Amino acid sequence: PGEDSWYRLAEPVVDIVIRELGEASKDQYAGVADALNDYLHNDFSGAPKLEFARVVFRAHLLAEDDIHRDASLALASDLLSTAERMYHRRDYFHAVEYCREVLCQRPRNYDARYTLVRACIKLGDFVEAGEEIDKLRANGYLREAAFLTGFLERHRGCPREAIVAYRAALQRGYTGIAIQRELAQCYLTLDMVGEAKTHIDRASRNGYDNPYVVDLRIQIATKERDETAAVEGLAVLEALDEAEFYHHRRSTVLAAFGKNEDALDAARSALEEAGRPTFAMLTQIAVCEIRLNRLDDAAEHISRLEREFTNHNRDIQIGLRVQLEIAAQRYDDALVLWNSLTDKSLLVHLVLRRNAIAGLLSGSLTQGRRVSLSDELAELDSRLPGYYDVGYALPTKD
Template identity: 35%
Template sequence: MVNFSAEQFLRHLKENSSLTPSMQTILQLLSSFSPLPLQVIVDYCARTPLDASDDLNFLLDLAFILPAGMHYRISEPIRDAAYRAFGRLKVDSKKVSKLLEAYLENEPDDDSRLDLGQTIFRASLFAGSQTKSRFAVGFAADLIDVAARSYHDQDYGLAITYGSSALSARPDNVDVRRYVAQALIRKEKYDEAEEHISALLGLGELKEAYYVRGFAARRKRNYLEAVDAYNKSLANGRRGVAIHRELASCFFELGNLPAAEEHILQAEQQSPHNRYVVDLRCTIALRLGDLPNAERALEVLERVDSSGFAEHRRSTFEQASGNADKAIRNARLADQKITHPPFEVLANLANCEIEAGGSESALATLGRIRNRFGGTNHDVQVGLRCKYEIRFGDVEAAEGLWNRLSDKSTPVHRGLRLSMLNRKYSQNGLTSEEKVERNNLINFQSTEELDRSLRLICSMMSQSE
């Protein structure tokens, strides 16, 4: 309740311009790194000391920030809300680290150095610095904090690196082991994740072990196995929104809509404005073609999620509605607003560019996806490139890509195959086998449904994915 109320209050102040851009930068900075001395805040924000003091005084009057000895820190009740609203990956950690290093070089007070030691330690970690500052004072708690924040910021490489370091010092820490395991799963390093699941079982943390095992199974699209693991997690005492959201997603994929609805309702009862739950409801409505319910969920999402993901979901809604221009405009807004766009945002952008006929821009986005995410989400990447070749390239290349798909039975991939056969039919005709295959595809699912699935390729991934 505190976090939700604080986030709404911050958004209200931001929208009515009570918080100026410079004040937002200060909150962004201190939500990521506290405490900080005035000089570092001034230099980071490129403000004069007088202007920065005016901003700080306003924020002090609101109790958004507090004095911490000779320095300033963010108020704990709004720390997480301010981080979500203004911080996340937008802070230049390397710049913070360098400014603190320069400040501490000329700081004679030992207590002040010690006070800032943990801050520069965390800033160096987030910056990926290979050289540790001589002023840094790091504890296992700092490593755990960096690992957890990196995971939530979707920087899974950092979460694995620093989470593993934290586990060296605190091997019994359940939370950080779960974050590391889930980060490995998102990197599709399932064997390494299983080692952490086994460790959780060995610690007797059955609810967490089965939850992570279910997460791995869902990511591998083994939905029955995932449901079994999640139910074991529930039986061992796991509670909260996340497990009901996960079960809802699995039951939907299995075609069990009543069970999916039951778990969404349980999640909504616990947290009616949880952005992941709202997004899942919107995603399911879109996949069912229920645009009125999708729009109602989207309106809620736009109120509760200021991260940029609402623009992404608006893009997928417009694509489902057949508004290609609005879809690509919102996809680009999401790409600009989210500092490090997750896979699903870039995948949707590439799809929108293909739909809009942007051959060069789509190819550039596909390159961004490959360079950043490597071979993860294999079928999504291959499917996108297949669609690109069908629209702009060589049908033989598209067929070669389609044959590389792990699961050719999904509606999207059947739609790709039909589109490919239609193009071959218009160019050189089909073999007798291909004619039979084309008729079977049309009989299995209507041409309209297959076309809709193809148009929405990569657009139906929820935030939980």
């Protein structure tokens, strides 16, 4: 190989070498492990870390002595720590890679499987996430499996199913801020503000200055049309959280109180600060652009959202398309899309239907259809008295 490149032997070649020369001895495996360790510690120079780690891992295990066995355990711990760092940086693809490598060597490692499930969910790989949750359940981690099932259902866009799973986790003894804030977020999505407050109060007992908790309090204040409390919460969030998350939440608050140009500026700042914009960030900038009739820009951001988060919150993605059609005055198309929503009972979705029907009634219709739609509009208005649409309730980091 050249100075900065490496070669890998194809498996058929490896098989031939082993057949002709025999398997390496334990001492030889130990020598390979030690030499690679020295190289990686002294001259990393861009080496492919995960690939080399796999070789070192196998060499340590095949050496079959206490020193190298302990080294393999330490390496597994390092890989898991790296996976968790990748997860928190939102580099979910590499988090999955590292977790899988740990599980290849330590199939019953709980922490690796737990992180793997969360990373798969963030990537929208719900099938693998479900399979890994089943493995946790089979290994006796019932409360953890219930919590992760709730996490999976929320990202699917099924808050009611998520609440059922989270409550099962609580009954089995799952505790901490995370489950309380998750429940609060689900109840907010369903416009059940009282229940959301209950769980946020419980989360606050363990850390009021947690940015997730502060973010939820801002969302609640916004839902309750308390601009002063929302702005005060933003000042706290700015000191606690990263810039992109602060700008995103600031955008949602500004938009909720009708300051749409400023909201768009804040949404743009969130995207500029974020190396990997979250689902919520792309949703918010599209909403701002629709409200300002920048429909081509909104369409681009919705398409990006659909590309990068294929399986996430499908109802929200459909809802954005409905908003886009309404803004473009394609009301019949908006209703066709609306009919594909999974949960049509959410207030935010009823508002979309009301707006599409109101748009249709502003044009020319047959008398029969006008009467039918007028009756439906009156019925929807009666179900939405005083409801102010502040958009979808989404965690900043989703």
